[in-house]
Amino acid sequence: MDTAVVDLLTEGLWLMVIGLGIVFTFLAILVGLLVLVSKAVARWGPEDVPPETRVATHPLAAPPAADDTRLIAAIGAAIQAYRRRHRP
Known part of the structure; x- marks a missing residue:
């Protein structure tokens, strides 16, 4: 290799090391x-x-009900209906 190329590569490596x-x-x-x-x-x-x-x-929303038995029954019925239709 030419000495100028080696000098340029060496200088480039030094600049890279210093920058990093x-x-x-x-x-x-x-x-x-x-x-x-x-x-x-x-x-x-x-x-x-x-x-x-x-x-x-x-402001127009109904207050939450203290007794959610109807909701629990509806959820249970939905789960049973789903399981009946999707048997493995």
């Missing part, structure tokens, strides 16, 4: 800072307060 080193170093520093900030927030941050649960209902 800079990117790797930057990402390592970024991960380290994120871990430190996460630990700081966990230690000194505000306590987690569960949000207040509200059930949004339509």
Whole structure:
């Protein structure tokens, strides 16, 4: 090979190694800072307060029934009808 080509390949490899080193170093520093900030927030941050649960209902909707026996019976009948039609 020509010495100029070897010099260009060597210089290209050095630039690649330097560039990858800079990117790797930057990402390592970024991960380290994120871990430190996460630990700081966990230690000194505000306590987690569960949000207040509200059930949004339509003003014209009927209130939920306390006794759902008719619904349970309808579901049971539907399951039995499905099983009768789809026997293996």
